Amino acid sequence: MPLKSGLIAATLGGALAMGTITSSLSAQDEAAGTAQSQRTLLMSDEFNGEVLDRELWTVVGPEIWFNNEQQVYIDDPAVLSIVTGIAGADDGALMLRPLFQPGIDPNTERKADFVSARIHSKGKFDFTHGRAEARIKLPDAEGVWPAWWLLGNGQWPTTGEIDIMEYVGEKDWIGVAMHGTNYSGETPFVNKSYFPEGTDATDWHTYAVEWTDDVITFEVDGKLIYRATRSMVAHYGKWRFDTPQHLILNFAVGGIYPFKTNGLTEPYVGVPAETVDKIKTGEIAMLVDWVRVYAPEGTAEAEK
Template identity: 35%
Template sequence: MRDNSPSLIPGLVICGLVILSAAVSCAQLAEKPKPATSQYTFAPTPSWQDEFDYSGKPDAAKWSYDLGDHGWGNNELENYTSNIENAKVENGNLVITAIKEPSGKQQYNSARLVSKGKGDFTYGKFEIRAKLPKGRGTWPAIWMLASGNEYGNKGWPDNGEIDIMEHVGFDQDRLHGNIHTKAFNHAIKSNKGNNIVVKGLSEDFHVYTCEWTPEAITILVDGNAYFTFKKEASYQWAEWPFDKPFHLILNIAVGGNWGGQKGVDDSIFPQKMKVDYVRVYPLVTK
């Protein structure tokens, strides 16, 4: 048999060099640094808060009132007042009370507290511990609106809305978290949001949280995230107006396009939303 081994050596050497070269190239690719991505966290202590450890009217340095009986764009049935019967601090809680009683042009009165001009925030972690009212016709909310009107038609929904907590009394155990923008809102059936079943919303305190960064808005209850809205690369202000200051709103509406879908049970009133604390933790960029 003829011995061919010497003639194989150059081929083996070349093949080995090709394999070695490929291995080196793969190793170099593997070691190439990945593009840096932004990482966000929140400060461990609040930069703005109300612990409601006093008595009387809500702290005027932190809260103002939205007032009126005009339906608030939702055909609501309450008149929002600044009366202490509708909003007071006692026993360590802010208590917002909706009452069945003629007020202004309406047959109910309630309160809608706002931090605008006293607590305006761009990004952050917003944490509110609260116990909700109960009964058909109630529509409590913990939410945020833009403090300025810089986009589009200078109003809702162009400048955005963040709903940290919405609840309607005819669907007692269901909690809602939503965002609204010009491109995404319920009026054009493109709303972005989610809901979750939580027992004891009106019997126990729960912690409602929004984590807002330049890249995403996440809504949580008791530390459980159930809705995240991410900023896509293609988004402009119509999809993502969430780069300007927003303020907090706490209220109980009565009736309205959503809250009153199944009518109002007058026998349930008065109804209260109790708020143990409101805490805002600023964004920290790593």
């Protein structure tokens, strides 16, 4: 039975690269969002309230910093808020937005002239096997690094990481990835998927992962874009996807992934001056219409 925004029903305890996202759906991506109507909904946040549901989400602060990113995370409505009146969104949407605020970072051992937002559900909601999907609209800005992903609750990479969508501002493609022990870097489990002509990452799309005990499948708008199996992972290391993972949405700026794509070091690592100017005006944001998690297919509805 579908749940209201932010409520949790229960916590349940060869790699194929498709290369191209073969189609996009209507503005509401109805087929992707409603095709799961016969499955047990474990969690839903439709972002229709006035503020973020903190019974479900934790907002990250400056202590979280990785990958030579050029931002510091803060808990502030200037970078994280529920917004309304967004074209194509169903009622409200979550906005994660970077801003240019040099000097705000309390850590003097790094230089982070931007602030932004990151939220996670660790300790509040996690799941093992099932389907996680989010409807997202991304900005046209080279060198940004927003992402929608799952992370194991234990030490990384021993408990696994599933990157459902990563974006570095080249709007004709998004990245997906899986990380575990001995395959936490550049492996076949890091993959690009290109949009067809006529659509790109700046349109609304539903990004999803279908996670079973031996296959992980990535989809955009209900279309398969990449798949990896337990037997393929065995060539690199142990399958690390049999324990609970929690949800993460974040908006990074620059860092190693954008740098690997564009090679820029000035004015910031991975970030061109044009994007810095856009961030200064406040026009760059990742919008999230909703996030939903379903139990595996064929699973009876868990007791509340």
